[in-house]
Amino acid sequence: MEFPADVKEYLIQQICMSESTQDAILLYRTGKHFLSGCKFIFASDRGTDPGYSVNREFSAGAVVRSLFHSSRLLVLDDLTLREMDGGGATFPIDYSISLDTQALSYLEPFMVGNVSKLPKDYAEVFKFVAQDNVFVDPIPYCQENLKNLRFPDKAEKIFNKIKSYEILRHLDGRLLSVSGIVRSKLTDLEIERNAQKHMSRMYMSLEDARLMERISFRQRFMYCQLLKMALINFTGSQDTVYGKVCRFLDFCDQSLATMGAREIAVAKRYFTQGQEFRFFGKIQKNKPDMFGALDGMAWDLWHVRQLEESMTLAPDSRARYFFPSLLTFDKRFIEVMDLYPLRSLAYVEGENMPMPFYSGDWFALVADYPEEQNSIAERYYSLDAKRSRQARRSGCEKNLDVIIDELERELIKISPGSKKLS
Template sequence: MNAQIQQMVLSRCFLKKTHPSKDKKMQDRYASIMKTRRAITAIAQADQTAPFAEVIASDLDSFRGLRVAYATKATRLQIQEVRLDQIEAACPMVRSFFDGSGLLFYTDDIYRKTLAGGAAFHVDFSVSLDKNVAEAFRCFANGKSYSKPEEFYRLLLLLRGRGELSFNFDYFSYLIEEMEHFDAPNNRRPLETLAALKRFDHLTPDALREPPGSPKFLMSQSEGEAAAKTALDGMMKTLNAQELQVERRGIHAILLKTMHLRWQKRASPLDSLVEIVQFSLEVLGKLAKLEIYLAWKFLGCAGTVPKFFAPVLNPGANALKALKGMSWDVAMFRAAEKFAAMQRHDGHIKADFFVPLVASFDEKFKQLVQACPLRAIVMSPATDFVNMIFRDQMPFELALRDVLEGPIAATLNDPRAQSMRQASALSAQRIETAIAKLEDAVRDACTQASSSIGN
């Protein structure tokens, strides 16, 4: 492995090689983080066609204790007899985050058993429904019209029309997006939507016999609402919905900052990326790597700007509304990252890995997934560290290295400060203050652009 590149990627940890602290717990955490970074380097630097076994062997010690899901085009992963890269063909609304036809998995136990001749492990999966898809379930249950009925019928078949081969589904992302509206007075729509999703588990056997399907259930509406309330109480305790809401607002803040910098056109893309990193540290108190990676793409640092960002490349009346929707799309990536790291149970069986899928009507979300092809998810149980690695991770790392060689390095080169950043909670007040200020600046920019056109 090229030593310069290895050190460059390790610099994302921004920790000195000589750890000054005598705190044993911090030292252990420091060592675990550095070891995980080496595994990330091995994956990011490896040739796209390199066998996963070769990537692991290049720095085996760094992988010990980790859990890794690795996308490959050399093998085929079947989920309920549908190949991973053909799920969209089975249902155009459903996409995988991973860029490949198959997935390979690493844990110490799997690796040891594989070397001995073979390893058996259990993979769980779920299709996460976004808000618009969840709303379509409510319309279906009430016999009302909804978007793209042909595609939606194919989703119904995938989730409940294949018997034991039907796909699991969840509505965590919907709950996170809709949470603030559940307690709104005189607004029954969120509860009715969740009730429809609960009733969907109780379709009559012939409900999907012919398109577009019939809203015939073995559970009444009142029973569905009771089940929805019970599920909502349980999931809110599990998901920590308030924390997830703040995280989503943090995503929105960074996208707003990036959009405003792009409109200003007063600096090079890399100079703007420096400001994004500073903003992330000051407002979120963290180096939000996924969001900074997206800012890198949004600013054009990677070359062509993905189509996903097309609606907000220039000032316009709908920019704020469009960007809010885009922040929810990015939040789906964050949700997938969290769910992939959860130790879930499929019935009575504990799953070794979880494969996140998503169902959406939104073409923009598909564009986002296409623009950010996911190569691997690396999970460290010792530090609760989860990291997505994309196909173009190395160009991003090179750009980030250049950005962080300046004054920011002094802020980040303190191991104690880095540990505190990882452990600290996001400040909702600080994020909301930054968003309000940025939204005012965006409105001013839109007004000025409109005036310029009028003149």
């Protein structure tokens, strides 16, 4: 078999896009000396059970969502393959279910019995979460609110949310299931101490300038793309859906030097359905909080990307793989996650750079006709186009704040009733 110059990238793509896991394993064996440190995860009907970090639906619409469409995952790396060749691979895994900000906000009223405004399946969800072998984390809420720790009144509210989370972590699941009573296995003092420790870690993160800059950049990168989507939809009433998609692709290619396949799929759905795509239901001209809504949507998009990145990490050093998922009650957000399930994801250990692959034909997802799909492939995904973006990416990233400012000013011109974020 002949390989192109960039062998590693070529092999990773071919393995991840293989028609079957057997084909993926065969190709991995053929080129594994080029794939040092590479790990692959595939949606599969057979394979590893990722604990409770699998797709799950509750009775009134709440869900747990992983990145994949299947309930099992096949993993592939050098050590696992050698163990399989020796008769079978057995290895430890780790998983966690992230509570999105909305889910965590329901905890406080749930704990005190103020449930009249909660979704109908709130009790069902929290009974599931309260099980001893179900592991949850509050990462989305904590990251969204790190900057708010600078304000004492907001910090107190955050502390109360974290206390509710600590109660949930040690909830007496049997008592809740049998009698509906919400009671922690810990004393009030232990809950207070745990919450204080959690807050201390958050304050340490707040003082970590590099971490805060990284979180801010990633969220604002999503915000920038959403601004452009809204601007295109507001100003392109005479454009075809394909025309709008191409305007967005041009922006991603030229201004950002990054083609986010998941975000492009979101843009295509928005250009097709408008506000019927509920994720964009609050994005209306002259709505005062439009920019705030876009900012919140940017956090949602980043949390999905964060799941991808989390798969490259090992919170527990004893685990060979980490499988994250997200719990949400937000039906608008669920539509976004369901839009783009993965067939596979690859990464190189230590690089924290996930390479996700859509479960389907991505070009057919973002363009309706073969000639449009071919045009997008030739214009934006040729080797020259990829190299051009790679050469320009650093400069584009440094210019992100300028790009955002320009987009906000353009949106204000056509939506003067909307107020920019302070």
